Amino acid sequence: MTIEESPSSSSVTPLPAEAFAELYARIDGVVTTPGDATWDAARQAWNLSADQQPEAVVAPRTAEDVQVVIGFAEANRLRVVAQSTGHLAAPLGDLSGSILLRTAALSGIDVDSDALTVRVGAGVLWGDVTAALAEHGLMALAGSSPDVGVAGYLLGGGLSWFARSRGLATSHVTAIEVVAGDGRMLRAAADEESELFWALRGGGGNYGVVTAITMRVFAVRDAYAGMLLFPLERADEVLTAWESWARDADEAATTSIRLLRLPPLPELPEFLRGQRFIGIDGAIAVAQGAGAAAERVAAAVATLAPLRELGPMIDSFELMPAGRLGEVHMDPPGPVPGVGDGANLDELPRAAIERILELAGPDADSPLLAVEIRQIGGALAVPAADGGAVDSMPGRFLLYAVGIAPTPEVAAMVKSATTAVLDATRDWHSGVDYINFRESQVAPERLYPAATLTRLRAAKKQYDPADRIRSAHPIL
Template sequence: MSSSLVDTVADTPFRRLAEQIAGAVVTPSDPDWDVVRQAWNLSNDQRPDVVVVPADAADVSTAVLFARDNALRIVPQGTGHLASPLGDLAGSLLLNTSALRSVEVDAENETVRVGAGVVWGEATGELAQFGLTALAGSSPDVGIAGYMLGGGYSWLARNRGLATSTVTAIDVVTADGRPLHVTADVEPDLFWALRGGGGNTAIVTSISFRVFPIADVYAGMMLFPLARAGEVLRAYEEWTRDLSDQATTCVRLVRLPPMPELPDFLRGQSFAAVDGAINAPDDEAEKLLEPLRELGPAIDTFARIPASQLGMIHMDPPTPVPAVGDGMILDDLTPEAIDALLAVAGPEAETHLLAVDLRHLGGAVGVPAPDGGAIDHLPGRFLLYAVGVTPDAESAAAMQVDVDGIRDALAPWANPLDYSNFREVKTDPSRFYSAETLERLRAVKNRYDPDRVIRTSHELF
């Protein structure tokens, strides 16, 4: 670390750490404190004791040993997505891995290795140069490592399964500071636990996974006036009953704010929307979409696009925002369930929600992957996520009521399990794993982190 940066670290033990690493050590007395401690969701006012921004895996090991010596827990965080369940970070060292940004594409073997700070937009751009694509998330600014560790639902999920099942190797630093290269053959229990069990058992510094020779897909969105939400929801539910696994889509109820950066046709408008991707030739994709096109969407952008542009179709915010959100898995979307959803989020409902998404499950994502990890598939028919923007504490409280109202209204159709990447509140781990899987995850945690130094959004105990 440069002497000028060391000089800014006023706290003596943190100064000693700053002298030992190539990256940065930032405390509340430093001018960039509010930047490096920031989560992606600006509603989360993270206040750890110190933030370490490692430059490499050696820095991570040094930070881990420092944390142990100073009775601090370690909170690894790349982009800061899913920070809400963490709560108070007092007594913690926030390990901001955003500087670990390497992307190494092995086009011949159709794999890629990325650092723990790489976001999907960076990786998909690199892969596109080789005609390759990954099972990327719907937001290009989401960190790959966190997404993969929790499961990973992509626009190719029904065709290819969960992204975590494509992982081939993970480089980690254990809770006692040891670097390990983890594969199915080397530390196999840890490899299993990391794929779906989150970052509870070790700190990821890089992750390697398979990619696919897919240069383009038939994808886009259809927008209908929100007043037609009931009609669209019922038609979409019927359409998905025997839909080809080539199609991975989502139906949404969206209320867009009058933001100047939005195009005129979206600004301040409300829609029932269907978006997603179909990994098939144009004629097959168009035939699959016929029942929805017969509804007469006001806007229809479905067309063949570069696979690297899939992150654009869901219209997720491109930069950090203050928000409240939460999700659940639905076993079914019966007429009664649709009525319940419309009552709390339909055109006549008084709600502050920005969007309620219902992502179609089944297909390859509903089948356990061979040699998969702790999460090898997702049950149910639909993956729901509700979210709203919250510029202040008062709006956040109102938004939480609306988000909870969605979960309450649809509780009769909920699966017993949740998807951890979509739960934004502290949740009992039994909601994410079967009893057998949770027992095995806890055994791995006790083996690799018996003192429970590593702390993540959804803990195992």
């Protein structure tokens, strides 16, 4: 079948449950279908706002299982969607006509402390990798949230607290094991299936179902990390000062600033519950080695000083073990219903700050939990040597707006608020955005430069000619 003839959701007649029973008999993993008692739990994404209604949910245990599922999908004109957590479930749509392949059982974390690499199964979460590496005095380029999946994060790029000194996490991937959309079980690396290796590193889940990933790790035990918290009433002053600091700050620092309206949730510490803040958090890399802590953090303390001089009400920056960096950003520890979206910004001039404050500052009546701006640039701006399809990140800032959306009505209200933030800053948008922060369906031209997109599409024809694999951000 060609890409033009690929199955669309409208052309698919639901398969009888017996067909999936036959699939179940052929694999080690678990198949769940709409009549099953566990159906709602099986189809549920991390983002509870996503109402995923696939034809079946399969939890494979092995790469061989994945191969069987892809063959079954081909025989029955279905598509396959891989998902480790469902953090990026929102742009996928309702998943009719697709088998949802949940990868949690593709586990395993193998640390090679001599080669300084780790091989992880595609269903592994960042928190588990970080903890396993910490036991060896090692660190990988994890993002802010421990319960984000390694696979989706790395296939999209991967922005860690070391991003401005070490670049995108995906540029440190050394091998990817995958069952391609055409059913072949492949290993992609610099010297094997090199075009697929290039495409997977940034091309998202468009090429197949990844079963394991190997990446470089670093002998980094700790960093100077934490949060500075100010009342939201000081948003203008603090955002203005941070923008001017962030533009020229040392590349050792990767930070984020957020205008926060926290819900009155019992799981939050009392002083945060229901309160409004502007917070700066992140990490500053420090010298590793045997020196005294005060000496090792001296440069980081100097880097942070201009922000500290603003006089935060809370200052938690300290020398922190790498294994605890997942606590810094206080991301939700489990599934939540959310609507969010983001865009890369070339600059954050006074006019942009004013527009953001109008929508989310202290005088705004905003339904948004957070309007966040991450500091990018530094090593992120430089294409990585031998990098993949996403080997750098445009712009100096990465904007992301998000709100909690427990009902469809609230979701619609939050959606219009996130759109308003993106629209208000449109004059400063970079040419392309970071795919992992785009949580709405966007044209692929917004995610990749033209030459990259042409090459990604050629690789798609080579490895998934029937467009069997459905991804959060399709490139066709």
